[in-house]
Amino acid sequence: MSAVKVGVVGAGYVGLTTAVCLAERGLDTACVDLDADKVGRLKAGDPVIDEPGLQLLLRSGVEARNLSFHTDYDALADRDVVFVCVPTPSSLDGAADLRAVEAAVNTLGAVLSPPAVVALKSTVPVGTTRRMAARLRDRGLSVACSPEFLRESHAVYDFRNPDRVVIGSETPRAVALLRNVYGVGSQRIIEMSPESAELAKYASNAFLAVKLSYANSLARLCARTGADIADVTRCMGADVRIGGHFLQPGPGWGGSCLPKDTAALLHAGRGAGVDLPEVAAARTTNDVQNERITTALERLLPGGLPNAKITALGLTFKAHTTDTRDSPALRVCGRLAAAGAQVSGYDPRLGSIDAATLNLAGVVGVDDPYVATKAANAILVLTEWPQFRDLDWPSIAEQAPGAVVLDTRNLLNSNAIAGAGLQYLGNGTPGGY
Known part of the structure; x- marks a missing residue:
């Protein structure tokens, strides 16, 4: 060897x-x-x-x-x-x-x-x-x-x-x-064969994208009907034919693989005269996750988004990485900034994120979560960093009284947030968005 x-x-x-x-x-x-x-x-x-x-x-x-x-x-x-x-x-x-x-x-x-x-x-x-x-x-x-x-x-x-x-x-x-x-x-x-191996990689990633988009569509339906997405996906995941992976709702999928690989698979399908509507629909669903979030905030904030102070918790495309390539968190921030909001962002790996990347998304990076959330009208959990669960939410509530906490990852304890005096909205939860 x-x-x-x-x-x-x-x-x-x-x-x-x-x-x-x-x-x-x-x-x-x-x-x-x-x-x-x-x-x-x-x-x-x-x-x-x-x-x-x-x-x-x-x-x-x-x-x-x-x-x-x-x-x-x-x-x-x-x-x-x-x-x-x-x-x-x-x-x-x-x-x-x-x-x-x-x-x-x-x-x-x-x-x-x-x-x-x-x-x-x-x-x-x-x-x-x-x-x-x-x-x-x-x-x-x-x-x-x-x-x-x-x-x-x-x-x-x-x-x-x-x-x-x-x-x-x-x-x-x-x-x-x-x-x-x-x-x-x-x-x-x-x-x-080489052809099968090439297609197998695209097919695998595209299927994961479809599962994630389906979970987000279900989350939207749950919020409107009083169901809880956690219960629904727990039931689905218990079925060995489905499995529990990639059924967690979020602000959309991103990173270095799923966006480009789904696009490439659709391009290959067009070249071969084969439609892949399931993959196209997954991309469409992913594209509107920003709208779901901004619409919820516009409804909840008395003055709407212009000049609203919004804090983004999590900027990387997923936790435990410094990668911001096609980050759904930054896509959300960019949409909020374009609507006139003042967006501050904190991430445990902020020091490794290029300042130009933050500027492009309209985000002011802040290296302390308590400073970042001070006087915020809304606090968004955009990346599933476990550290956010351990934040001192009563202290945050003192510095940002009445703030809306919109948890796109369903990471936080809703009772703890409400008990601190903040309004909590989960993704696909009763009373959520």
């Missing part, structure tokens, strides 16, 4: 997690990223991104000398397999932008020696792997699709304990090598 040499292109969430976890398994692992500043920090043991367990594995790998970082692809010349983990953002028409993938594969084609394997972990449209394989065939190189299924804030755990590992390839040697590199039980490895 130690004789296998592994390469990784891209040191983002997926690439860096892949690199440190493979090095932990004793593999000689080299990671290339074009950002010289990032590479310098990684060499010094700074993981750059906030991910539990990552720093320890990074430092252990660097100290053991089986994990190295470079800006030059030549460092991958002797690798047996190279994982491509570069971004595939959405183009204006929803298609995946493959320029980074194309550049990485082209460069690897000039650097690697046969019979090396290029494994695409980047999320790519159907047909990409086969097209890249044709491009590298004359070089004696193989290309496989092995999409990632890592959750931010749980990436290291998920890599170590995958519920499935997908290998899309029709080259037996590539499959055998990837099986060896991953080192997980055969029962968790699913072999399939």
